[in-house]
Amino acid sequence: MRSRVICVVAGTVAALLVCTSALAHHGAASIYDLSKETTIKATVTEYVWTNPHVEIGISPNGGTTTELLLELGSPPNIRNRGWTSRSVKPGDVVTVTFHPGLRGAKIGVVMKLITADGKELRA
Amino acid sequence: MIRHLVTFSTAAALVAAAACSKPAAAPPAPAHPNLSGSWVRPLGDREVGGLPPVNEIPLTPWAAAKFKAERPAAGENQDFANTTDPSLRYADPNGYPRISLHPMRFKLIQTDDYVYQLWEYNQNWRQIALNVPPDPDPALTWYGNAVGKWEGDTLVVDSVGYKDSTWLDARGLPHTQDLHLVERIHRMGENLAFDVTFEDPGAFTKPWTAHLIFKPAPDGSMTENIYTISDELRFRERFLQQKAAIPIRR
Numbered sequence: 583m584r585s586r587v588i589c590v591v592a593g594t595v596a597a598l599l600v601c602t603s604a605l606a607h608h609g610a611a612s613i614y615d616l617s618k619e620t621t622i623k624a625t626v627t628e629y630v631w632t633n634p635h636v637e638i639g640i641s642p643n644g645g646t647t648t649e650l651l652l653e654l655g656s657p658p659n660i661r662n663r664g665w666t667s668r669s670v671k672p673g674d675v676v677t678v679t680f681h682p683g684l685r686g687a688k689i690g691v692v693m694k695l696i697t698a699d700g701k702e703l704r705a
Numbered sequence: 706m707i708r709h710l711v712t713f714s715t716a717a718a719l720v721a722a723a724a725c726s727k728p729a730a731a732p733p734a735p736a737h738p739n740l741s742g743s744w745v746r747p748l749g750d751r752e753v754g755g756l757p758p759v760n761e762i763p764l765t766p767w768a769a770a771k772f773k774a775e776r777p778a779a780g781e782n783q784d785f786a787n788t789t790d791p792s793l794r795y796a797d798p799n800g801y802p803r804i805s806l807h808p809m810r811f812k813l814i815q816t817d818d819y820v821y822q823l824w825e826y827n828q829n830w831r832q833i834a835l836n837v838p839p840d841p842d843p844a845l846t847w848y849g850n851a852v853g854k855w856e857g858d859t860l861v862v863d864s865v866g867y868k869d870s871t872w873l874d875a876r877g878l879p880h881t882q883d884l885h886l887v888e889r890i891h892r893m894g895e896n897l898a899f900d901v902t903f904e905d906p907g908a909f910t911k912p913w914t915a916h917l918i919f920k921p922a923p924d925g926s927m928t929e930n931i932y933t934i935s936d937e938l939r940f941r942e943r944f945l946q947q948k949a950a951i952p953i954r955r
Contacts, residue, residue, distance in 0.1 A: 609778040609785020613944065633932040634940055651943060658809055658825055658928045659748075689944050 614681040614691045621679040624650070631657055631667035638670065638692065640678065652680055652690045654705045663704055674698040738858050740890065741815045744897050744919035748808035754916045755806065756874050761913075768879050768908040775877030782877075786945055790877065791870055796934040798829055798847040800871025801864070802886070802901060802917075809930070810922040813897075820853060820860065825927050833862050840866070845882055847871065862888040873903075881907035896920050 610616065627648045628639035635656055639648030654660050657667075670676060675698055680690035692705040746753040756762075764772065776784040778793055791797040799807065809826040820833040831848040835855075843850035843866030851864035869882040885904040890897065899917040903909060935954040941947040 609783060609788070612778075612783050612785045632939075633930065633936040637943070653940075653944065656809075656930060656932075658930050661928065662923075 610681075610691055613684060613687070613689070615684050616681050618682055619679055619693065620682050620690065621677065623675065623677045626670050626672050626674045626676055628672060629670050633657065636660060636665070638678070638695075640676070644675075646672070650688050650690060652678065652692050654692050660705060665703055665705075669703060670695070670697060737815075737855050737860070738892050739815060740813050740820070740860065740892070740897060742897075743810050743812050743922040743924045745810040745922040746806065746808060746917065746919055750920070753918045753920065756876075756878065756915045757913070759876060759878065762878070763910040763913060765906075765908055765910055771879045772877055775872075775879075777872075777875055777877045780876045786941075786947065790872065790875070792872070793937060796932060796937050797870065798827065800847050800867065800873075801831060801849055802899075802915075803872055803874050804829055804848075805899070805917065805919075806874055811919075812924075812927060820862075823927065825930055827932055828927075828929065833860075833864075839863060845869075849884075849886070856889075859889050859891040862886075862890060864888070879908055880905050883907055893918065 622640075622642050624640035624642045625644045625646075626638060627641050627646055628637070630637040633656060636654040638652045638654065639650070640652065641647065641649045643649065654665065655663075677696040679693045679695070681693065683689035694702060694704045696702050746755075759772065774789075776782065776787055776789045778785045778788045778790050785793075788794060792799050792803075798804070804824050804826060805811070805822075807824070807826045809824065811825065812823040814821040814823065818835055820835065821830060822833075823830045829848065831851060833851040833853040835853050837852055839852050840850050845866055845868045847868055849864040850866035851862050853860050853862040855861070864886045865884070867880065867882060867884045869880060869884075871880075872878055873880055880903075883905055887902040887904070889900040891900075892898070897919040899919070900914060901917065902912050902914045904912045933954070934951075938947075938949040938951070938953045939955060942949055942953075
């Protein structure tokens with residue numbers, strides 16, 4: 583029982599740490615639902631290494647046009663977490679977990695992404 | 706040829722003998738602690754301190770009203786879409802000390818005459834002139850006019866001349882152009898501590914202090930990370946469907 587409590591506490595702390603990285607984004611709480619997580623497998627349509635935040639466009643249906651636009655952190659911050667400007671590319675099939683946009687907006691802020699070759703990257 | 710070799714060998718032997726008979730002097734101890742290196746306040750790290758809660762800062766009525774009217778992009782009263790944050794609305798430089806609160810590293814370079822802080826965020830920097838009197842009539846700038854001197858192991862930095870259009874932090878804490886900062890910078894174990902005293906009669910009814918801790922960051926090349934108004938407007942266009950009022954680079 584005690585170990586179960588520890589696991590729950592550890593999980594909560596881990597979740598807070600993940601949320602902390604998401605909260606690095608300006609205005610995150612006013613445009614994303616930080617209480618929700620969505621995980622989908624999708625095809626990358628664009629990957630823009632830019633300020634203020636790196637952008638990933640995806641198509642859950644395997645298309646070539648962006649149906650859902652996701653943001654990451656700023657380039658130096660996510661570089662420190664293992665991302666590079668070539669971590670993904672259009673056409674890659676990835677599994678991505680993100681906080682979805684509020685009010686049904688087709689946007690999200692990435693929490694983690696598993697690349698086509700199985701590498702897990704946290705935002 | 707042989708004569709030259711003999712002469713050279715003799716000279717080399719004399720040098721070696723001199724070196725053996727008199728131990729080399731140890732290099733002089735540095736006059737001050739070395740604060741150089743790369744430093745960061747990691748996001749979410751509770752040990753790194755920060756500015757106090759706003760209700761613990763002695764705001765003047767003017768400052769309290771200005772703070773209440775601001776719409777920051779983070780914190781309790783956040784309104785990202787309609788923010789009044791000058792660093793987002795105009796992509797203005799953060800100013801000081803706000804830029805040091807940003808979770809990106811800075812590099813500190815220490816020389817005998819100056820200490821430089823080079824922030825990775827937006828490639829902004831400030832200089833602290835050592836052992837010179839303060840400028841009696843400093844121009845108002847984003848990062849102020851700073852002079853410093855050593856008091857034992859602590860670098861004491863006195864700065865004025867700050868433009869009043871910046872926020873002291875991302876919450877929207879205001880100041881006037883009479884802002885006067887006194888910073889005591891010192892090593893704290895492997896970390897670097899900044900004890901900052903804020904004086905500004907127009908914004909604060911009395912001086913107050915913040916304690917900032919910076920942790921060692923991976924050194925090496927700094928990344929170019931320049932953020933422009935086009936970047937912000939393009940982001941808003943894509944993520945918020947806000948139409949840009951001016952032409953933007955795409």
